[in-house]
Amino acid sequence: MARYIIQRLLSSIPVFLAVLTIIFLVVRVLPGDPATAALGDYASKSAVEALRTKMGLDKPLPIQYLDFMLALARGDLGKSMIRGTPIINEVLQVLPYTLELTFAGILIGVLLGIPLGVYAAVKRNQLADYVGRIISLAGLSVPAFYLGILLMLLFAIALQWLPAVGGGEIGDPVDNLTHLVLPALTLGLVMTASVARLARSAMLNVLSQDYVRTARGKGLAETAVILGHALRSALIPIVSLIGIWAISLIGDSVTTEVIFARPGLGKMMVGAILQRDYTALQSIMVIYTGFVVIINLSADLIYGVVDPRIRH
Amino acid sequence: MAWLIHASGIKVEMSMQAPSVKFVSQRRRMWNTFLRNRVAVLGLWLVIAVVLLAIGAPWIAAKDPLIQDPKNRLSAPGIEYLLGQDTFGRDIFARLLYAAHISLVVGLCSVLLGGTLGVTLGLIAGYSGGKIENLIMRLVDVLMAFPSLLLGITVLAVLGSGIEKMILAIGIMLSPAFARVVHGNTLSLKEREFVEAARCIGARQVRILRIHILPNILGDILVLGSLWTASAIRIEANLSFIGLGISPPTPTWGNMIREGSVHLLNAPWLSVFPGLAILVTVLAFNLLGDGLRDVFDPRLQL
Numbered sequence: 001m002a003r004y005i006i007q008r009l010l011s012s013i014p015v016f017l018a019v020l021t022i023i024f025l026v027v028r029v030l031p032g033d034p035a036t037a038a039l040g041d042y043a044s045k046s047a048v049e050a051l052r053t054k055m056g057l058d059k060p061l062p063i064q065y066l067d068f069m070l071a072l073a074r075g076d077l078g079k080s081m082i083r084g085t086p087i088i089n090e091v092l093q094v095l096p097y098t099l100e101l102t103f104a105g106i107l108i109g110v111l112l113g114i115p116l117g118v119y120a121a122v123k124r125n126q127l128a129d130y131v132g133r134i135i136s137l138a139g140l141s142v143p144a145f146y147l148g149i150l151l152m153l154l155f156a157i158a159l160q161w162l163p164a165v166g167g168g169e170i171g172d173p174v175d176n177l178t179h180l181v182l183p184a185l186t187l188g189l190v191m192t193a194s195v196a197r198l199a200r201s202a203m204l205n206v207l208s209q210d211y212v213r214t215a216r217g218k219g220l221a222e223t224a225v226i227l228g229h230a231l232r233s234a235l236i237p238i239v240s241l242i243g244i245w246a247i248s249l250i251g252d253s254v255t256t257e258v259i260f261a262r263p264g265l266g267k268m269m270v271g272a273i274l275q276r277d278y279t280a281l282q283s284i285m286v287i288y289t290g291f292v293v294i295i296n297l298s299a300d301l302i303y304g305v306v307d308p309r310i311r312h
Numbered sequence: 313m314a315w316l317i318h319a320s321g322i323k324v325e326m327s328m329q330a331p332s333v334k335f336v337s338q339r340r341r342m343w344n345t346f347l348r349n350r351v352a353v354l355g356l357w358l359v360i361a362v363v364l365l366a367i368g369a370p371w372i373a374a375k376d377p378l379i380q381d382p383k384n385r386l387s388a389p390g391i392e393y394l395l396g397q398d399t400f401g402r403d404i405f406a407r408l409l410y411a412a413h414i415s416l417v418v419g420l421c422s423v424l425l426g427g428t429l430g431v432t433l434g435l436i437a438g439y440s441g442g443k444i445e446n447l448i449m450r451l452v453d454v455l456m457a458f459p460s461l462l463l464g465i466t467v468l469a470v471l472g473s474g475i476e477k478m479i480l481a482i483g484i485m486l487s488p489a490f491a492r493v494v495h496g497n498t499l500s501l502k503e504r505e506f507v508e509a510a511r512c513i514g515a516r517q518v519r520i521l522r523i524h525i526l527p528n529i530l531g532d533i534l535v536l537g538s539l540w541t542a543s544a545i546r547i548e549a550n551l552s553f554i555g556l557g558i559s560p561p562t563p564t565w566g567n568m569i570r571e572g573s574v575h576l577l578n579a580p581w582l583s584v585f586p587g588l589a590i591l592v593t594v595l596a597f598n599l600l601g602d603g604l605r606d607v608f609d610p611r612l613q614l
Contacts, residue, residue, distance in 0.1 A: 013458055015454055017452075018450075018454040019454060019458055020459075021456070022454070023466065025472055026463075026466050026467055026470060027466070060483035137595060137598055137599065137602075138327065138591065138595060140598060141542065141546070141591055141594035141595040141598050142587075142590075142591050142594075143549050143550055143553070143587070143590055144550075144595075145548050145550070145553055146549075146569065146583075146590060149569070149573065149583050149584075149587060149588070150584075152576065153576060153580055153584075157577060157580075161466065163514060164576075177580070181532075196504075215343075245511065247457070247458070248460075248461075250459050251460065251461030251462055251550075252461070252550075253461035254461065254462070254465070254554070255550055255553055255554060258553075258554065259573060268340070269514070270554050270555070271464070273465065273554070273556065274471045274555060278470075281466065281469060285462065285466055288459070288462055289458070292457065292458055294509065296457060302422050
């Protein structure tokens with residue numbers, strides 16, 4: 001297992017570097033100059049030139065690339081173009097909020113999606129299955145931020161059970177949790193739709209196999225057949241996709257943070273875009289990349305645990 | 313009565329009497345499979361309805377989507393204002409219809425762009441093999457290992473606003489997924505005898521790809537195209553909700569929700585109706601895509 005972990009760790013390094021390179025290039029190579037964009041179309045030429053020098057955009061591209069990578073290696077995310085403060089401070093302040101939201105969302109998606117999918121597969125072509133399939137397809141079609149709005153309208157405005165906006169105090173668990181419920185539910189339910197859909201088809205696939213019939217034939221209780229025999233192999237395709245769903249959940253977390261006015265990386269990113277703070281945008285993307293690499297890695301490791309064939 | 317459908321499309325009646333043979337064309341048979349799937353047909357009708365509403369916007373909407381009526385701002389839905397009025401007193405129904413136009417154009421054009429790009433790359437990678445294949449497919453892996461929404465946000469943030477930039481950003485986001493599917497299919501097709509035969513009589517690579525391989529994967533591409541049109545419309549809504557891409561006053565469903573989200577307490581209809589429009593449209597393309605998948609390749613897992 002240790003060798004497998006090290007192998008996976010090493011293989012994620014090239015992906016990490018490649019995405020960093022893409023981020024670097026997107027900001028510099030695409031038509032549209034960050035300095036001009038930051039200052040607006042009516043800025044004087046000398047002001048734009050001054051900002052370009054300050055951002056290091058006047059240097060040759062390979063030198064800029066080297067600077068960028070070396071700074072990252074030192075853990076230096078640079079300074080905000082707008083406020084002049086180190087970006088890392090702000091990131092560390094909002095990171096716990098994004099982490100708890102992402103984690104809670106994935107947890108809800110998995111814990112709700114797998115049982116629902118299994119239930120639908122067992123009740124194949126009955127009412128529960130039809131209802132489940134329609135809801136699941138609707139879940140795949142709804143943008144996360146709109147689901148957030150609907151949940152907010154129902155639970156925060158109409159019923160007034162939960163707070164609508166903000167992130168709560170990290171130090172105060174109750175306040176923090178009540179603020180977490182609706183955004184986490186938003187992301188979790190979107191993920192539930194994909195998980196349940198795949199869990200259903202994976203279960204159907206397994207339930208028709210011979211060894212399941214054998215298990216039934218030797219007189220095992222139906223619950224034991226489904227949970228003990230079928231679910232174990234149906235989990236393999238499900239787990240292999242959890243990483244992909246978690247990554248798309250990160251994309252959705254941006255708009256979810258915005259709609260719930262919740263502090264976090266996504267809200268910080270949108271703020272940076274609207275203020276045209278390109279150094280901040282670039283740094284936030286680097287943090288997200290780290291996030292994604294860690295998720296891919298953990299997904300691979302869980303996969304290795306669920307399916308022993310992978311390790312060898 | 314039992315029927316045996318032969319691979320050539322000939323339907324043979326299995327009975328004790330002399331068999332009567334009825335010809336059913338392949339296309340006809342696929343169409344019948346599609347029509348039997350009621351949910352998919354519903355999706356098709358919904359897509360047609362949205363397209364007609366979008367095209368007919370100037371005639372169907374009684375009001376102009378940009379004209380402001382400040383005296384009656386935030387009017388509730390009712391007989392006078394069908395779906396209500398927004399912050400500036402603009403007619404929400406008219407804005408919804410005009411926004412449908414933009415959503416469909418962005419959705420279809422970006423899939424067309426991403427599809428063309430991705431299919432070309434996938435074909436080249438799958439057929440040529442070696443270093444080129446490695447380079448293309450590693451790039452695809454990297455792009456797919458990253459949240460496409462975040463990449464789209466960054467690209468648009470740098471490119472600036474405009475419908476053509478939105479199409480470009482979403483098209484680029486979708487292309488790796490097309491490339492991956494086409495690459496896999498090409499790999500297995502190029503080992504088949506008919507491709508080998510074409511190679512033997514000296515057909516050029518471009519001709520083999522165009523005449524022998526592409527038509528065989530067209531079905532899968534159509535399925536993906538319709539499912540990803542749904543994704544593209546959802547992504548467009550996400551991007552314009554953030555405030556990227558198409559700038560106000562031009563209405564999009566995303567920026568209507570963005571403007572309306574400030575008034576959730578006193579005028580929720582500002583956000584609820586555009587969201588419903590997104591949901592129905594995306595759902596329609598998803599239903600259609602699911603139905604097409606059942607027709608072309610029931611095993612295709614997405």
